[in-house]
Structures are given as structure tokens and as C-alpha cells.
Amino acid sequence: MDLKPVLQGVLPPLAAALLLVGLGGPRLVAAAVALGAFVAYVLLKQWPALPTELWSSPNGTEWLLWTLLGALLLATLEHARVLRGRVALGAALLLAGLGPWLLLMKVAARWSLDLRLLHLGGGGLAAVLLVWLWRRYLQRATPGLLPGVLGTVLLSGDAALLAGQGSALLGQMCGAFAAALGAGCGTWLWRRTFALGSADGTWIGLAHALFLLAGVHLSSLPWSFAVAMALAPGLLLLQPFAKRATG
């Protein structure tokens, strides 16, 4: 087995996370994921077309990359307190609603209005809910390593599912997100502190939603697998709410 493609997808996010999170702490985890995932995509596939070019010549995989980079930028700005409160939440949910529309722009051009409402509307709603849920979970979870580890496990699961169901590229892209988050968590070993903020819920929730949607609509991931995977973190996310209700 040639490890080169695997290393191209994994080494850049690992290096970016170890460097940025190692030096600057977990508030830089979104910036590290953005840098690592972008370099991985360029090495694995190609230099992506700019969003301005994608308007006239859409490409779902590249819209996926840019949308998630947008979510990572929002998270970084929120960590830097440039965006706060309702503005930050509103921007995150707006991007989540817009994400499936960008991702499926080209495919949806051939759909009827019914299908567009179902897949883009339903997908957008799912993305909004997942982002909201992750943000809320991270806001209420006990600060520590657990949420980061859960996010890494979740995105690793998505990556394995995508790679096993028809698309190495989508699997490797999602794997790059998981690798960067996992490496960020790994900095706990010498920093002795690691905690995600609610801002990170924006990109974790959106990556989870959009990678699964991309798997279904751009690759051959069965709906049943995608829905089961999308719902899986719901059980874990109920934990702090349950704790709050009983406590």
C-alpha cells in the first residue's frame, strides 16, 4: 500500500494543529483546521477554483471546501471576539443554511422544485440544527478534552464511511478535519489544557452535515447510512442537557 495519498491528507492538518494549537492554544484550532485542510486538498486534488469562479462554474467538492473554510473563519473571528453573541450565532446559522445550497448548486439545477425544497431545504435545516446543537453542547459541556475527542471520533467516523462508500477524496478531506482536531486535542499532553468553545460548534456541526450530504448527493453513500450517522451525535449531545435537567 502506498501511503503517499494518506500522508498528503493527514500530515498537513497534523502539522498545522501541532504548530498553531501547540503555540497559541485551542482558540487557534479552527485556524489550524482551515490551514491543514486547505493544504491537504491542494496536495490531494488541485488548487481550488475561487468562489467567484465557482458561481459561473459550480463544483460541489470545491464549494464544500470553501463553505467549511468560511465556517472555520467565523469560528476564528468568534474566538478573537471580533464576532460575538447573536451576530456570531446568526452568521453561523446563516452559513449552515446556505451550505447545502452551495454544495448542491450544480446537481440541484436538474432537480424539480419539489426535490430542491426537499433536499436543499431539508439539508439546510439539518445543517442549521447540527450547528446549533454542537454550539449549544460546547457552550454547556464541562471544559476539557472530551468534546474535542468526541468531535474527532465523529469526523473520523464520517471519513471512514465516505471512504468506504465510494469517495476516497471526500473521505480524505473529512479525515483532514478529524486529524487536525485530533492533533489539537493531542496538544493537551504538554499544554495540560484543551477546551473547545461554542464557536467550534459552527465548523464541527457544519462539517458533519455537509460531508454526509456530499456523500449522498455527490457520491454513493446510502441515505440510511447518512441519516444514522447524522443522528448518532444527537445521543451524545443529549448528555449535558440531561445532566442539566436532572441537576
Add this chain to the structure above:
Amino acid sequence: MKSLLALPFLFAALSLPTAPAAPVGDHDWQVDNGHSSVVFRVKHANVSNFYGVFKTISGSITLDPAAPEKGSVVLSIPVDSVDTRDGKRDDHLKGPDFFNSKENPNIEFHSTKIAKKGDALEVTGDLDLAGKKHPVTMTVTKTGEGDFYGPRVGFEAQFQIKRSDFGMNYGIAKNALGDTVDLMVGLELVKPAKK
């Protein structure tokens, strides 16, 4: 904030469909799919030549033998018709690692220049594959003509493309599949049905 939940449906309603158009003219021929073939060949693991086919091709060709430079060739191949004798491999080929058929359901060729080259024709055009357009030139030879339930004429072309030109670089790095793909296209053309 709850109104944000309605935004996905607004975005969905705003996306608009597009529609293609088809040419009509004298000296027109159309592809007889049942007697035409599209075969591709790519090196596997730097060891053997692997062959696959596209089972469907359609298109219209305008060709005046006296003035071939005024002609045109438009061909369309549905990606979903790819057949490599392995359903799982075909699904992989249709996915984002290769053709990305859900976004780019057809491989299209539109000629931009036709020139005589001895007994053959040199056809240059844009190959639209996996969402990327790239110019290709092929030498087209006439393989025969005759009458079989109407006039027919046959052509054949062989040419090479680099799949990396179309953003399909899966497996190139580890030599699992070669970058160069040979394409062999055999066309039997019939007169389009008059309306």
C-alpha cells in the same frame, strides 16, 4: 433567530434549472448508438492495459464531404453508462474521485475545427469531462459507407487524453492507474428521422 430556519427553503426555491438545445441542418447525421462503441484503455498498476466501455453515445454530425471544414461534431456520452464489469468499480468511477457524474452527468465533445488530413479528417474540439473543458485533437478515419435500412456511414477515431487535465488525479500518485487514457470511438451514423 427562529426565522433563520426558513432560510434553507428560501435558498432552495431560488436555484434555477437550465436547458440545452439541439442543432438541425443539411448533411446531417446522427449517431446510431446500437452500432457505435466507446472504449477506453488505461494502464493498471503500471502492469497491464485495462479496458472499459461507455455503453451509450449520442450526437449529431454535420459533414459535407466537399467542405468538411464547414462541418460540426457534437457528441454526448452519459457517464452512468460506464461499464468495467464490476458494479462497485463503476460506482467509484461515477463518484467525485473520477467523473463526478451527479454533477457532470455527460461527457460532451463539441468540435471547433475540422480539417482534411489526407484521406482522414483532423477534428479539433473541446472535451467537457468531469466539469472541466480541455481542447483535444483526433484523427478521424472513414471506415465505410453503405445502405442498411437507409444510408449509413462509419468513422473511427483514436486519441489520448491526460485525465489529470480534467482534475481526475485519483491513483496517479501511487501508479494504481495511469494518467494517460486511450479512447477508441467507433461511430455508425444514420440519417436523422425527418419530421
